[in-house]
Amino acid sequence: LQAFPGGSIDLVKQESGIAVLTVNNPARMNAFSGSMMVELEERVSQLEEWTEGKGLIIQGAAGTFCSGSDLNAVRAISNPQDGMKMCTFMQNALTRLLRLPLLSVALVEGNALGGGAELTTACDFRLMAPGSVIQFVHKHMGLVPGWGGAARLVRIVGGQNALKMLGGALKIDPEMGLQIGLADGVLEGSLAGSGANALLEAEQWLGCYTTGPAPVIRAIKSVVVSGRELPLEVALRTERDVFGTVWGGPANLQALATKAKHK
């Protein structure tokens, strides 16, 4: 993958506990070069070690999300063996990304195409800016998703919607995204339009879910990942173990001491 350089994956970990990951290759509409795939995996490793983290926003540079694989690299490795190696690498990186103990949101401005659409499904939530599009264009490229995007899409929107989206290479706009459950929110028009404002709005949106002590937010994500991925009996055991990490913990004791009311 390192033989196909260009662009970068930038990570900023903020004091607020929300990190921002930027897919940065604007000359190619933030397409993933080989070196960016390697960098993505490195950034995921850094986030796995970030014990203070609560949230993650994934965005593209310069007002558009990501146009998938860099087609120059795709052409150079257009044989099944190399394609499967690349897919294995990206499936692993994106599976680890989705399993991070952080609540993650894909901030979709402009286009999320091909592998870019797949990347949005490796986040817990998708926020779409007005005018943005998520499109699995794979059929038009004579392909199917290979970065795990089909498997995750079925779990997000159901098999029927996934079949329509992949079979028709449908352009999903924010309205349709909300309707089928692909989008979890749409940015306000007033704030959208500038990358900085869109990011601010995404931070505010995510803040509704990440407010609170990091151990509790991370535990919430862990029990949901277990419920999402494991057979019920195993998920229940995991839930009990995670419960043990917060029961009697500082946040729990403080809530008991203040006799919190939930009106």
Ligand SMILES: CCCC(=O)SCCNC(=O)CCNC(=O)[C@H](O)C(C)(C)COP(=O)(O)OP(=O)(O)OC[C@H]1O[C@@H](n2cnc3c(N)ncnc32)[C@H](O)[C@@H]1OP(=O)(O)O
């Ligand atoms: C398992 C993974 C499967 C995959 O991801 S396969 C790749 C799927 N993605 C695509 O096919 C995207 C192809 N690109 C497009 O449709 C359009 O470029 C796009 C994103 C709608 C933007 O259109 P426009 O706004 O008209 O801009 P444009 O076409 O002039 O693009 C600007 C420059 O970006 C380049 N670019 C866009 N997408 C790229 C890509 N995926 N790989 C490599 N280069 C890409 C494009 O060639 C152009 O470069 P240049 O200015 O001509 O040098």
